[in-house]
Amino acid sequence: MAAGVEQLLADMRKQFDDVHMEVLKQTADFTRFKEGIRQADSAEQLKEQDMTRLSCLQAKLQDMQRRIEETSATRKVYRHILDRTKILLYSQTQLFARGTVKWHVVLSVRALNEHDSHVPHSERTRASPSTNSEDAREIKELPGRVERQTTVRRWRGKSVMFLVLRKQLRIKHRLMSESRALENEVQAERQLRVTLSVIKDAAAAAFSASSGRWRRMYGMEKLIANALQKITVEEVEKSQNTEDTFQKIREATGLDDVMDIVQKFLNKDVEHEQLQHLATVAEARLEQTRAKYTEVLQKAAEETLSGDCGHRRHFYAAAEAQDETLQRAVKQHIASLDALTETTMQLDHAKQWAGRINALFVLAGLEEPFVCESVEGLVGYISAVQKNTLPKVLERLEAQGEQEALPGDAICESATQGTVPPVELSRLSLKEVNTHRRLERSSSTEENSDEESEDPDRLGDNAADHMRGTGELWRSSNYTIQSSPNLLKPAVEEACTPTLAGDPQQPNAAHAEGHKTIGRDGELDGNEGPRVSDAEEKSGCM
Incomplete structure (x- = not known):
């Protein structure tokens, strides 16, 4: 070789x-x-x-x-x-x-x-001298x-x-x-x-x-x-x-390297002997398997003739039980995948919602711009809102309540001096909160009876009721956040609209436009939006 x-x-x-x-x-x-x-x-x-x-x-x-x-x-x-x-x-x-x-x-x-x-010459001369x-x-x-x-x-x-x-x-x-x-x-x-x-x-x-x-x-x-x-x-x-x-x-050999193939051919005698030994062992196993198979057939024939076959039913019952267990596990796996997808979507929506709320508070001058990139950042932002932003909002609402007791001219004069009224931003944020709470009630079937008793319009006719509802929502950990992109636009437009002092029509128009926008969003969401008090409507109309 x-x-x-x-x-x-x-x-x-x-x-x-x-x-x-x-x-x-x-x-x-x-x-x-x-x-x-x-x-x-x-x-x-x-x-x-x-x-x-x-x-x-x-x-x-x-x-x-x-x-x-x-x-x-x-x-x-x-x-x-x-x-x-x-x-x-x-x-x-x-x-x-x-x-x-x-x-x-x-x-x-x-x-x-x-x-x-x-005629002679003399005669011719005499006849006609000239x-x-x-x-x-x-x-x-x-x-x-x-x-x-x-x-x-x-x-x-x-x-x-x-x-x-x-x-x-x-x-x-x-x-x-x-x-x-x-x-x-x-x-x-x-x-x-x-x-x-x-x-x-x-x-x-x-x-x-x-x-x-x-x-x-x-x-x-x-x-x-x-x-x-x-x-x-x-x-x-x-x-x-x-x-x-x-x-x-x-x-034939199952080898890829040429040297391995050469060694294979060089050692073919040894491998041939090994193959012969393996063939002998395999034949012996085959004979044993045939003997066992013949014995099993004989036992089955004897059991069939005797009629004692009931002891085998427990094998089929065990197989069916294992099949049912497998089906339940598959269903649980699919449900877990759906829950994971829904949770991921809810987390994305929560990040977007936190960005919109932060934009509203930034317009009101209550917070600094915040970019949510992780779950820990979202939890920290919510805790910061509970600790820092909510007290500021409550203070502004109390100041707004004190201003409502003033005459209408003073209220209109103070309204013309600010670019964006804080109460409007609070109403927009509360509108966002109410919308998400309503969507939470519609998506959660287990707590439907407890949440249907709460009406988003019943958060109160004044700003204090709205803020209490906001605090309760932020304190709860189980809530569903959906995307509502139409809510941030009116607040940004109102905040970016310049207001001139001394022109009473511009703040009234902006205020009325804010009420119209809130009402329109409420109609699109299926409710009438958060109600405002009569004093606030009068101050806006003044």
């Missing part, structure tokens, strides 16, 4: 070494591929530079084509001007020829007229005029021919310059096209080379990924098989 374990460990070490070497090899391949990717990125940068140069050359080519088009349009314009000049020159030549022909015709007509006249003199003068002037006209037309023709020649020379020179520029542009365009073709071929070759290299790299990466995936799947299968084997061994 030890040799098998050592062989297994050696195989595992060998597999680990193989996997480690494969990982190192793949790491080297990854580094090499990473370097190839970096080189490909640099080639891509060169390609981007070539593409930038190509785009610049294409822009230049487009500019050259635009200039060629503009030159062609200019050439067409100049050719049109030349054609129009030729047409104008031809029309001028025709006009000059027609004028020359016309003058020749006139001269020939006059010559014929002279030759056709057979006419002959004018004709003779015209005839004399005619050759000179014709010569002048001929000279002018000749000079005009020469000037026109000179202008035509100069225009032709300019046009020829311009055409030659345009043709040379066009030839230069065509040559530059050809050279640019050749350069672009060379650049495109080079870019295509570089792209094909880089794409081929990238394809090869992609193929290699894919092969490596497939190989890694295959190796991973094989390793996972091997590890899963090993884990399944160990899991089966764990399930």
